[in-house]
Amino acid sequence: MAYEKPLPQPTAIDAPYWEYLRQHELRLPRCQECGHIFFPPNKVYCPSCLSDRLEWVKLSGRGKVWSWVVFHQRYFSSFANDIPYVVAFIELEEGPRLMSTLVDCDQGEIRCDMPVEVVYDDITPEFTIPKFRPIR
Amino acid sequence: MAQMTLYDFKDKVCFVGVGDTNYGALYRTKDPRRNQYTLGVEAFKAALDDAGLNKDEIDGLILVRIPSYQLFADMVGLRYLRAANTFRGEGRMSALAVQYAAMLICSGLCSTVAVVYGNDGRSVGATYGGEGEGSSPYDVLYGMTSPGAAVAHMWRRYMHEYGAREEHLAAVATSNRRHAGLNPKAVFRDPLTLETYLTSRYIAAPLRLYDYCLINDGAVALILTGAERARDLRKPPVYLTATATCTDLTFFYTVDDFFRDGVRRCAEAVFGASGLTHKDIQVCQIYDNFTPTVIFGLEGASFCKYGEGFQFVQNGRISLGGELPVNTSGGHTSESYMQGFGLHAENIRQLRGEAGDRQVPNCQVAMYICPAPICAAHIMTRR
Known part of the structure; x- marks a missing residue:
């Protein structure tokens, strides 16, 4: 698809x-x-x-969840099927923060300051975007 | 010439006219001729009448959100102005536009300036997020969009740092609504119960529908002039006693100090320049595009300590009759989303004693606080 x-x-x-x-x-x-x-x-x-x-x-690819939100409102038709979906504000070990999302993780277990590591999502043959998963 | 300070600015400029629209009536009706310009003209006309001024006595025109000062000047037939410009349609601009007007007057570039704001967001279906709304190309990959979600990130973090819970925000939303119930022009006037608040849907959790500003149509016009001229006009002058700005411009709307450090700098400046203290503030309007900013603003301006704002707003303290009435016209979540201009109008009316059923008794000192990427504060007074 x-x-x-x-x-x-x-x-x-x-x-x-x-x-x-x-x-x-x-x-x-x-x-x-x-x-x-x-x-x-x-x-x-x-x-x-x-x-x-x-x-x-x-970078190390490690960081923590500075904060996160769950979108219930449909702003993008392409995300409609994902609602409610998580957007996490990740603080990388080296300092910078970026918006991303969390994978391999139930919404109920997300906490601020939760340690996470990058995973690479090859969304198309041309593009890969960084997502994060809990370090267990 | 010696370096001027904020103190030299004290009480030099006054608000002498205020005009707005009936937000509730506009919300319940549609009119294909309604747009930012026509709404702005309605408010401008009302402000002139309020001040007892002829339009030709206006020699400076500052527009906010209304895109073209040229089209607007043509619509109101103002030709030989000594200043004209447009500010972006962002909430942080209301205080800046007032400051610009004050600077024009203090410098002698202008004598009497109209600041006109118009918003047809409901008519044109504004969404403040999503496709084509200018979200960061790095953020949209994950469906991140809208200032509301950026504030939701900050509120989540705030809850984590200080042990606040989602229901603590209800105090802000219900207080705003209680005040709107006393404001005949407000969009939403029905009482909002804690239960209704807590069962309302999330937009970007942890924020709910009632934490969000409205999207509605309306306009506000403010007319400012020098203090001497102000004394001869129709209404008692409202003095811009002190005003200050402090930016916090970073890539993300989500910032780790929740805009409090910027607000703190503004508050220190306006308290210092005015010689007034927190105890003197009888009414306060805080830019509430989303309810957490009321808590951030109170903490930033040191009405309470960092981390105590969510407790401070409980038990009616920020409602009329409480220690510090905040957003007495209903704020952006219940009265109208005029991006700070409705809040300016409310302070002017409170200081003049024109606030009707929601009047703060003998109101002489009012404050405006904007916790946003451009933080600002004013202290406004009457004699």
């Missing part, structure tokens, strides 16, 4: 992020001057020190 949910829209700036994900690596830009690692990877200057010396650093 065709994948109907929104797809990543790579830009000239964040294309490597998506390409690394396709290879099942979670990488984000790290500033070579000050060490700051940030999300989203939509910048060519470090937002902390404004250096342009950025490198794509491989």
Whole structure:
């Protein structure tokens, strides 16, 4: 069945992020001057020190659930069959936070600060998106 | 010239006119001719009448949400203005638009400024989330959208950090509704019981239907001028005694301090500049696009400590007759979602003694607080 949910829209700036994900690596830009690692990877200057010396650093893939919500309202027709679905705000071990969702986990067991690790969902042959599962 | 401070700004500018629309009546009817512009003109006309001003005495026009200042200026026949501009249709802009008007007046660029806000969200089916609503391309992959869900993330985290429970929010929703019951222009006036609140559907859990602002049609116009000119006009002037902004602009609407640190900076600035204290505040309007922001705003402005807001709002403390009446016209969840402008109008009416059945007795000092990516606070007073 065709994948109907929104797809990543790579830009000239964040294309490597998506390409690394396709290879099942979670990488984000790290500033070579000050060490700051940030999300989203939509910048060519470090937002902390404004250096342009950025490198794509491989992350541990571990983090915790900073918070989560459960969507009951239908905002996207492509998510209608998933309602009620979870969106989790993940705090990565290296610091940055990103929106994602949780897999291999009942809604009833989700807690703030729950340790999680990345899993790679190959949604299409071109795109892989990061999701997270509890570390048991 | 010595550096000016917020103190130099004190009481230099007044609100002299306020006009709005009958939100309840608009909610129950449809009119194909109704749009942001026509609604804005209705409010503008009402504000002129309220101030006792002729439209040609307006020399500055600031629009919010109404996209084109040019179209609007044409509609109201204002040609030789000394300032005109449009602010985005975001709730955080109401205080900023007022500040801009005040700056125009203080600097001498303008004498009398109209700030006009119009919203036809119900007529055009605004959703504030979903397809084509400008959600982050990184978030939509997971179906994440809407400021309400961003606030739901913060409320979940708040509950985790401080031991609050979902039912603690009901105090905010039911207080707003109680106040709306005393406001003939409010959209929803029927009493809201705790049971109805708790059995209402989730939108983005942990937030429920009654935690969300309305989507309705309406408009608000505010007219400001210098304090000297204000004394000669129809209504008693309401002074913009102090005002301050502090941004918290990050990629996500969800922030880890729940906008409290930004609000704290604003509150310290306006209390410092005005010489007033928390005990002087008789009524407070807090930008409640979603009910948790009332708790975040009270904590940020130090009406209580961080983590105590969910207890502070219980037992009628923020209702009329309580220690600190908040959102006395019904707020964004019950009166009308005018993105902060209805809250400004309410403070003006409370200070003038025009709030009818919901009047705070002898109201002389009012506060406005906006916990949002651009936090803001005003202290407004009457003499």
